[in-house]
Amino acid sequence: MWTAAWLHGAAATDDVLDALAVWREHHDVVAADHTAADELDLPMRGSYPASPVQLLAALRRVGTVGTRLVLPAPGDVRGLGGQTSFATAALTAREGVVLTGARFGLVPVPAADQVLSWTVHTLPSTAVVEHVGLGEAEHALSEALRSSAATLQSLDVAKGRPGVRDELRGRLATRPDPDWPAGMPQRALRVLQRANEVATILQLAAEDEPGAALSSAAANQRADALRPLDAAVRAARTAAVHEAIRVLAEGADHY
Structure with a gap:
């Protein structure tokens, strides 16, 4: 950008x-x-x-x-x-x-x-x-998160990790916090922030629980649940960046 x-x-x-x-x-x-x-x-x-x-x-x-x-x-x-x-x-x-x-x-x-x-x-x-529009990508991310929630809950991805919310906040706090060019569209920033939050949840969900030994079937089931969400995160990030680039370029050209 x-x-x-x-x-x-x-x-x-x-x-x-x-x-x-x-x-x-x-x-x-x-x-x-x-x-x-x-x-x-x-x-x-x-x-x-x-x-x-x-x-x-x-x-x-x-x-x-x-x-x-x-x-x-x-x-x-x-x-x-x-x-x-x-x-x-x-x-x-x-x-x-x-x-x-x-x-x-x-x-x-x-x-x-x-x-x-x-x-x-x-x-x-x-x-x-x-081309994937920002609104379309944002909606797809919300839908993917919603459809994956029940499966992830059934897999007990947070079981045995009582401090998972604190861990999530801690990981988000360690992400780079860059400055953005003047004129950066706020909606694109919000989508990027949301995608970062979901990506961090994905990282936690993909990790084995402490002391757990997942069966091959359970590991495959978890991977299947996370795959659409990962794709939605990548699509949201890409759409947000491309929308920001479009707005920044048009703003500069008009100026």
């Missing part, structure tokens, strides 16, 4: 760099292939990395007009654009960024303590992405 705002003149370079610092203290950038290295003037993977400042300059130079978030998962590879090194890396990391107006994708991976490494991959083509 910060990069999209920066590309449209609604944020300064320092704003983008400050926003990155919330996620990791240091960020470095490398290219996964020679095309990305040559066109973006970036070092190849395994060489001394470039900085985010160099990447930002390269994005503008190659005509990047925006960004698109992808949150793939096994069985759901929408938006990855076929079998590529980017698709493989993004699926492994379960996140990635596609540059619109340019044929590159970025995948962030923690490289060391307080270091996040961004690898840039060349894309052969732009993937066709099904």
Whole structure:
């Protein structure tokens, strides 16, 4: 979102760099292939990395007009654009960024303590992405949570964890709390916050209860109950980010 705002003149370079610092203290950038290295003037993977400042300059130079978030998962590879090194890396990391107006994708991976490494991959083509509106994604998240609640309750996911509510609050409190660009739509922020809350519930629900030994059938039943909710969380996050990017870009262009 910060990069999209920066590309449209609604944020300064320092704003983008400050926003990155919330996620990791240091960020470095490398290219996964020679095309990305040559066109973006970036070092190849395994060489001394470039900085985010160099990447930002390269994005503008190659005509990047925006960004698109992808949150793939096994069985759901929408938006990855076929079998590529980017698709493989993004699926492994379960996140990635596609540059619109340019044929590159970025995948962030923690490289060391307080270091996040961004690898840039060349894309052969732009993937066709099904648009999901923010309202539709928000409704789907609520419906998925409602339909999963009875199953999760029957599985006693909180049994043996009397402090589960405190644990949930504690995990939410440790999530990064980034600043957002000026003009960030409040509804998109609310959907992101709701998706984060449900994602944290999913983490707790997916964990074995202390001392419990789930049967294979019970583990499969729990996974089946959580899978639609995970998909709804990813769809809500993606829709919220894309709506924010649209609003920020339009606001900057009108200004």
